[in-house]
Amino acid sequence: MELKYWAPFSGGDGDFMKELVTKFNSSHEDIQVEILNLKAEEYYTKLQTSIVSNQAPDIAIAHASKLSELTEGGLIHEIGDVAKEAGIDWSTYSENILNATVLDGKNYAVPLDTHALILYANETLVQEAGLVGAEGKLELEGGQEGFMKTLQDLKGKLPEGVFPVAATSNGDSPLRIWWTLYSQMNGKLLSDDAKTAAFNNEQGKQALVYMNQMVNEDLWPKNTKNGGEIFTANKGALMFNGGWMTGSMEQNENLKFIALPIPQLFDRKATWGDSHTFVLPIQKSQDAAKQAAALKFADWVASNAGVWAQAGHVPSKPAVVNSDEFKALKYRSDYVEIADYVSYMPNSPKITAVQDIFKKHLNVMMNGQATPEETLERAEKEINELLAK
Incomplete structure (x- = not known):
């Protein structure tokens, strides 16, 4: 049986996948998988087009944050019954990571990992x-x-x-940092019915004020276009970035x-995160069969994700995290606990558009052209208009 598999992986991610x-093909004579890696920026458009034109792959990668959008569009299958047929035991997955793939009590994806925001430190500089x-x-x-004093x-x-x-002081990075701080205060992005914004409150403001203080005191410079480049050039002591940076940075001989x-800066441990998951396109x-x-295949990859962890991602199965293969990897065990408390943005078919609006207004604040209060009010107004449509 031949399966067509689509993914949006490049660089090290692409090589590991x-x-x-x-390895799967060499150990499964009855199932052979053919992978097609597409450019990330084109991926979801091409996947959607393939489904609509009845040329979809048999299995595909989708971010957990995209699942609501894909289900709302009738583009992917609920997989509960097929998972039973395939012998998948959901109890072998991290409960927190698995929950991000369950919508209205139904399973829509097999989670492979979580890739979340972590803290990096330049060992030489902090020493x-x-x-x-x-x-x-x-x-x-x-x-x-205490952290601000540091x-x-x-x-x-x-x-x-x-x-x-x-x-990085614009785009995804400030939003992920804000969501991390806000989630540590148990903040909600949207109302329970996902029809109105729910972030214009004291907690949302406190998270932005904290970020604003970093910028205003020149602890986090304005107009930083690529924080990763600054850090890897040994020009930054600490860096907020995704765990996916680990795999590439450890190849840099000039960086310790x-x-x-x-x-944990506020009430509880939390950090922004998302997951790569496997879905069945319509x-x-x-x-x-x-x-x-x-x-x-999806469950096998998740069960053998020690290879995938080399990229820096945290595997979705505790058995992999507890394996000798995983523990032999440097750095990963130091942040693997995030799997238990990674904070996913809410399921909404409009979540991508919601994030785009928030990022736009956050960029203005990060450039010193808006206050935290103005940022929240403007984002709330525009997001409520979007959700009302």
């Missing part, structure tokens, strides 16, 4: 600043005031031209770094 497909303990662990003061102390100790925080979860004529084979 191809390796997994090759020189006295922030590394005897065991080589980063020692940060606790809570919102940044302020760093500013006074770092060489000229080196920043306490290296993080530490990776760990975002500290096809003109459904082949039940092919669907079961596709989910067997």
Whole structure:
């Protein structure tokens, strides 16, 4: 049985996934998978077009954040019954990660990982600043005031031209940082029925004020186009970025770094995250045997995701996380706990548009052209207009 499999992976991600497909094919004579990697920026458009034109692949990758959009459009299958046929045991998956793939009590995807926001530290710079303990662990003061004090102390100790925080200051990065801080205060993005914005409140404001303070005190420089480049050039002490940076950064011989979860600054541990998941696209004529084979492949990849973890992602199965293969990888075990409390944005078919609006207004604030209060009010108004349509 031959299965067509589409994915949006490039670079190291693409190489690791191809390796997994090759291993699956060599160990399964009855099922052979052919992978097609598409450019990420074109991926969802091409996937949707293929489904509408009855040329869809048998299995495809979709982000957990896209599932509501895909189900609303009638583009992917509910997979509960097929998963049983394929022998999938949902109890072998991280409950928190799995929950992000369940909509209205129904399973729509097999989760492969979580890729979430974590904190990186330049080991050389923070050591020189006295922030590394005897065991080589980063020692940060606790809570919102403690972390801010750490940044302020760093500013006074770092060489000229080196920043306490290296993080991209427009687009996805500020939104993910805000969502992390807001989630630590149990904040909600949308109302329970997803028909109105629910973030223009004291917690939403407090998270933005915290970010604004970093920018205003020049702890996190304005107009930072690529925080990753600054950090890898040894010009940033700390960096907020995705765990997916780990795989590429450890190849950099000129960079010594530490990776760990975002500290708990507010009421609880939380961090922004998303997941790569496997979905079954709608096809003109459904082949039940092919669907079961596709989910067997998905479950096999999730069960053998030690290879995938090399990219920096946290696998969705605790058994993989507890394996010797995973533990042998440097850095990953230092932030693997995020799987238990990664905070996903709510399921809504309009979530991409909601995020785009929020990012637009957040960019203005990050450039010093709007207050936190103005940012929340403008974003709330525009998002409510969108959700009312």
